[in-house]
Amino acid sequence: MVHPHTELRFVNPHIGWGVFATRAIPKGTIVWALDALDQQFAPEQVASLPPYAQRQLQIYSYVDGRGRHVLCWDHGRFFNHSCNANCLSVGYDFELAIRDIAEGEELTDDYGTLNPGEPFPCGCAAPACRGHVLPDDMLRLGNGWDAAARDAFFLVPTVPQPLWEIVRDRAEIESALAEPERLRPIHHHYRGAALTPSRTAGMTAEVTVSLL
Numbered sequence: 001m002v003h004p005h006t007e008l009r010f011v012n013p014h015i016g017w018g019v020f021a022t023r024a025i026p027k028g029t030i031v032w033a034l035d036a037l038d039q040q041f042a043p044e045q046v047a048s049l050p051p052y053a054q055r056q057l058q059i060y061s062y063v064d065g066r067g068r069h070v071l072c073w074d075h076g077r078f079f080n081h082s083c084n085a086n087c088l089s090v091g092y093d094f095e096l097a098i099r100d101i102a103e104g105e106e107l108t109d110d111y112g113t114l115n116p117g118e119p120f121p122c123g124c125a126a127p128a129c130r131g132h133v134l135p136d137d138m139l140r141l142g143n144g145w146d147a148a149a150r151d152a153f154f155l156v157p158t159v160p161q162p163l164w165e166i167v168r169d170r171a172e173i174e175s176a177l178a179e180p181e182r183l184r185p186i187h188h189h190y191r192g193a194a195l196t197p198s199r200t201a202g203m204t205a206e207v208t209v210s211l212l
């Protein structure tokens with residue numbers, strides 16, 4: 001479910017629709033959280049879908065750490081990519097505002113955190129645009145994303161959180177707020193990480209344990 005102070009707006013014919021703030025949203029706000037109405041498709045379910053449905057999933061879903069396609073039921077599926085995203089995830093099923101977001105500003109995410117199945121070119125116009133988003137961006141860039149999201153995570157208890165009641169793993173999150181070394185890294189979401197621990201080579205021992 002997307003934060004209530006957002007709405008869908010048309011960006012342009014090339015990009016299509018996007019998610020915009022209807023009020024200022026402070027850094028540390030949970031702007032999206034996985035909820036009971038979001039649909040999750042295991043790989044074998046995706047394979048059994050007709051081609052048109054598979055194409056829609058490729059456009060509108062993301063892939064979680066167990067390799068499942070997740071299709072948001074609301075305008076959460078219209079978050080656009082930016083290489084300088086103002087929203088990122090840590091290792092839980094929510095997205096955080098990692099900067100203060102102004103009223104009228106578009107909320108963006110980094111699709112590199114969402115396990116894209118194929119590389120795709122990026123023309124997001126951010127000064128640090130990477131030019132391409134790659135399936136293994138999470139392994140190469142995850143530490144930087146963790147650093148960018150960490151400050152925002154520890155602001156979670158200090159700003160209004162209208163989505164808190166639907167956030168999963170709240171006890172674990174509260175534990176990480178009290179003991180920062182428990183904070184789950186973004187690698188927790190890497191495609192198939194929970195199923196293929198050998199792909200965690202290069203991560204820290206602590207991260208590998210959490211993925212097992």
Ligand SMILES: [Zn+2]
Pocket residue numbers: 082083084122123124125126128129130131
């Ligand atoms: Zn870009």
